[in-house]
Amino acid sequence: MPDASFTHDDLRLILVERVGLDDVDVPDDPDVAFADIGLDSLAVVEVQLAVQQRFGFTVPDEDAQSMLTLRQAVDYVNRRLSPAEVA
Amino acid sequence: MITSLPDPRRRAVITGIGVVAPNGIGTVAWWDASCRGQSGIRRIERFDPSRYATRYAGEVAGFEPTDHIERRIVVQTDRWTWMGLAATQMALDDAAFRPAEHDPYSMGVMTASSSGGNEFGQVEIERLWSRGPQFVGAYQSIAWFYAATTGQISIRHGMKGPSGVVAAEGAGGLEVLAQARRALRRGVDTIVSGGLEAPIGPYALTCQMGNGRLSTVADPAAYRPFDERASGYLPGEGGAILLVESLDAAQRRGAGSVYAEIRGYGATHDGHHPTAAPPDATQLARAISLALRDARIGPDEVDLVVADGAGSAEWDALEAQALAGALGERALTVPVTVPKTMTGRLYAGGAPLDVAAAVLAMRDGRVPPTVNAERPADGCGLDLVRGESRELPVRTALVVARGYGGFNSALVLHRDI
Numbered sequence: 001m002p003d004a005s006f007t008h009d010d011l012r013l014i015l016v017e018r019v020g021l022d023d024v025d026v027p028d029d030p031d032v033a034f035a036d037i038g039l040d041s042l043a044v045v046e047v048q049l050a051v052q053q054r055f056g057f058t059v060p061d062e063d064a065q066s067m068l069t070l071r072q073a074v075d076y077v078n079r080r081l082s083p084a085e086v087a
Numbered sequence: 088m089i090t091s092l093p094d095p096r097r098r099a100v101i102t103g104i105g106v107v108a109p110n111g112i113g114t115v116a117w118w119d120a121s122c123r124g125q126s127g128i129r130r131i132e133r134f135d136p137s138r139y140a141t142r143y144a145g146e147v148a149g150f151e152p153t154d155h156i157e158r159r160i161v162v163q164t165d166r167w168t169w170m171g172l173a174a175t176q177m178a179l180d181d182a183a184f185r186p187a188e189h190d191p192y193s194m195g196v197m198t199a200s201s202s203g204g205n206e207f208g209q210v211e212i213e214r215l216w217s218r219g220p221q222f223v224g225a226y227q228s229i230a231w232f233y234a235a236t237t238g239q240i241s242i243r244h245g246m247k248g249p250s251g252v253v254a255a256e257g258a259g260g261l262e263v264l265a266q267a268r269r270a271l272r273r274g275v276d277t278i279v280s281g282g283l284e285a286p287i288g289p290y291a292l293t294c295q296m297g298n299g300r301l302s303t304v305a306d307p308a309a310y311r312p313f314d315e316r317a318s319g320y321l322p323g324e325g326g327a328i329l330l331v332e333s334l335d336a337a338q339r340r341g342a343g344s345v346y347a348e349i350r351g352y353g354a355t356h357d358g359h360h361p362t363a364a365p366p367d368a369t370q371l372a373r374a375i376s377l378a379l380r381d382a383r384i385g386p387d388e389v390d391l392v393v394a395d396g397a398g399s400a401e402w403d404a405l406e407a408q409a410l411a412g413a414l415g416e417r418a419l420t421v422p423v424t425v426p427k428t429m430t431g432r433l434y435a436g437g438a439p440l441d442v443a444a445a446v447l448a449m450r451d452g453r454v455p456p457t458v459n460a461e462r463p464a465d466g467c468g469l470d471l472v473r474g475e476s477r478e479l480p481v482r483t484a485l486v487v488a489r490g491y492g493g494f495n496s497a498l499v500l501h502r503d504i
Contacts, residue, residue, distance in 0.1 A: 018224075020162035038159065046225040053222055 006055075006077040011070055014050045019043045030071035051077055089192075089249070093272035099349040101500075102342050103182025103330030104443050105174035107283060109145030109323050109430045113177060118447050121455040122476045126429040128307045128321055134289055140296060140303040144287050145323025145431030163226040164239060165204030166324075167285035171236035172243065174328035175279055179244070182330045183343055184277070186244040193336075195248030195275050196241040197267050198328075199259035199282030201434035201490075204231035205291040212290075240279055248275045253282075256490030257395065258354070260326070260438025261498045265352040267331045276336035281439035283326030295322055298491055299362070300399060308459040310432075312396035312425045313403050313471055315464045320398035323427075326436020327443045346446040350483075351382025351499030361492060368405040372412030374495040375487065379413065382483075382499035386417035389499075390481040391454060393441040395489045396425030398432075400464060406487065407467055409495075422479060424472040425457040438488035442500065445484035449502040452480050 012026045015037075025037055034044055048064040057080055067073040104114050109127025111117030120127070128145045136142035147170070152161045155173035164172075179186070186194060207230040214222040229235060234252040241250050249270045253263040260282050267278035286295060295301055302309040302319030310321040337345060355374040359365040379386065395406055410418040426444045427437055448454045454477045461473060486498045 018162065020158035020160070022158065042163070042225050042229065049221070049225055058221075 006074055006081060008070060008074055011074055014047055018046050018050045030074065031069050033069050035068070047073065055081065089274040091273070093269055095272060097272045098334040099268040099271045099331050100334050100337055101329050101346045101349065101442070101446055102332050102337050102344060103178035103184060104346065104446070105177030105181065105328040106325070106440065106443060107147055107150065107170040107174050108325040108440060109147050112147060112150055114181065114443070121426050121429055121444065122453055124429070124456050124458050124475060126307070126458055128310065128323065128429070128431050130307065131287060133287055139292055141292065141301045141321065142305065143307045143309065143321050145321065145325070145433070146287055147325050160239065163230060164235065165207035165230050165285065167200070167204055167283055168230070168236045168239050170283045170285060170325060171198065171328065172239060174281070174283060174326070175240050175244070178279070178328045178330045184330060186246060189277065191245050191247040193248055193276040194244070194246040194279070195270055195277070196237045196246050196250040196279045197253065197263050197270065198237045198240070198280065199253045199255070199263040199435035199439070200233040200236065201254060201256050201259060201284055202286050202291060202294070203233045204235055205286055206288050207231055209288055209290045236283070244279070246279065255494045255496070256492060257432065257434055257437050258488045258490035258494035258496040259435045260442070261352070261486060261488045261496035262354060264329070264331065264349055264439070264442065264498060265354065268349050268352065271331065271333045276333055278331045279328060280331050281327045281329040281442075282435035283324075283328070284434040284436045285324045286322055286434060287324050292322070300397070300491070302398065310398045310428055311460045312394070312398045312428065312457065313407070313464055313467050313469060314460040315462045317398055317400050317403060317464060321431045323431025323433050324436070325430065325440070326433050327439040329439055329442060347449055347500040347502040349498060350501040351378040351380070351384070352497070353377025353379075353381060354494070354496045356495065357493035359493060364401050364405060365493070368409035368412060371405060371409035371487075371489065371495040375409060375413035375485065375497040378485065378497035378499045382501065384483060384499060384501070386414040388483050389414065389417060389421050389485050391445065391448060391479070391484040392421055392423040393445050393484060393486045394423050394425050395487045396427060396457070397489065402489075403464060404466065407469055410469065419468055420470060422454060422472050422477065423469045424454055425460070426455040428458045428460065438486060438496070441486050441488065442498065445481075445486055445500050446502065448479070449481045449484065449500070452478055454479050454481065
C-alpha cells in the first residue's frame, strides 16, 4: 500500500539523499523554485525517479517539467496518491 | 587567439601537480612515501577478494570525497571523478592558478581514462537486474562515461576551451599530455591534464583478469618488473592531474614554479595483435626515438628513464630491447626506475603519476626506487634504481608508457636549472 500522503519533509529527504543537498539548503518555504536551490534538469529527473520508485506510479515527463517549486511537487504527488486517483 | 594550425614555437610547461595515490593522498604524502620506498599495495579491502585469482591491489585508503567536494557532486559522480576533482584542486593550488581570473576560453581540460565510472556503473547495473530499469538513477547517464571527469572539472572551474578525453589504456596518460601540448600550440593558454583510474571493484577486476597479465601470486610484492620472478602486475587506483600551461602564459601571470617542459613526444602502435606481444620491440623503440628527435636531444642527455614496467618477463624483455634500440650504449648506464611498483599499474593514472615522479626527481635531485625487484632478470642489463631512492641530478627524463592492445608512447621532459 502506498503512503497516504507526501509531505514537504518527505521531499526534503529525497533532496538530501538523492540530490545530495544539505539539510540547510532545503528551505522551509514551499514556494521556492527547484532552480533557485541549485537543481538542474537532471536533478529534477532524479527526484521524478525517486517518487516513481517509492510509490510505483509513473510520472510522465511533461508532469515532471511542470513541477517548478517544492509545493508544486508535493501537491502533484498527493494528487496522484489521492483515493480518486488510486481507484 | 585559437589557430587551426599549431605553432611549434609555443612551449608547454607543467606548473602544478595534484596526486591521489595508494601510498599517499596529496603530492607531498605520495612523494615522501615513494622516496622512502613505501608501497600502498595490500590485500583488497573494498570487497571480499577471496574468490578472485588476484587479491592484491593499490587502494587509496581513507579517501573521503566530502573532504574535497560537496555532496551534491558526490552523488552524481563516480569515485574516479571524485579523485580527479580532488587532484585538480591540488594542482591548481600548487600552481597558484585561479581559474576565475582567466578568460574561460583560454583554459581547457583534457584527461585520460581507461574505464570510466566503474563503481557507479556496477551499482546501477545491479539495480537494473535485481529490481528493474525504473530503479536505475538519473545520474548514471553522466557518471560512467569516459569524459565525465573532464566534464565535471570544466564545469566546476569554468573552463570552456578545447577539452576532451583520451583512451589508450596505460599509454593514455602520455597521449593526453601530447594532446594538451597540441592545444597549447594552437593558442590555448592552460590545459588541466593528466588522469586517474578507479578500477578496484568486483566487475572492474573481473574485466582486468581477462587480459591475462595480472599476477595471481598471493603476495602484495608480486608486481616485480625486470625481476626473474616476474609474474604479472597488480592493479591500483589513483593518478595525477597536471596543470600544463604555455610558457608565455605562465610567465605573463607570474607563475612561481615551472616544474619542467614537455619537450618531446613520440607514439606508435605495434599493429600486431589485439593481445599478443609483438615479435620484437621495433615499434616501442621507434616511439622513444621519435620523442628524442622531437625534443632535439640525444641518448646521452637522458638522465633518467621512468619505465613502463609491465611486470611480465616477455613484456619487460621487449622494453629493455626498445631502450637498447633507441638509446644505444646509454641504455646500459642510464638510471631506470618503476615507481608504480609502489602503487600498482594505474591505467590512465599511471603515466601522469610517472610524469609527476620525473619532474619531482628533477626538482629534488632524487629518484624514487623500484621496489620488490631485487633479482634482475637474465639479460635485463638495465641500471634499475632498486629498493632505495637514489640521489641524482636530473635535467632530462624519458617517460615510457604502453597500453594494452599495442599502444606505445614516450615523453621527454626537460628542466632548465
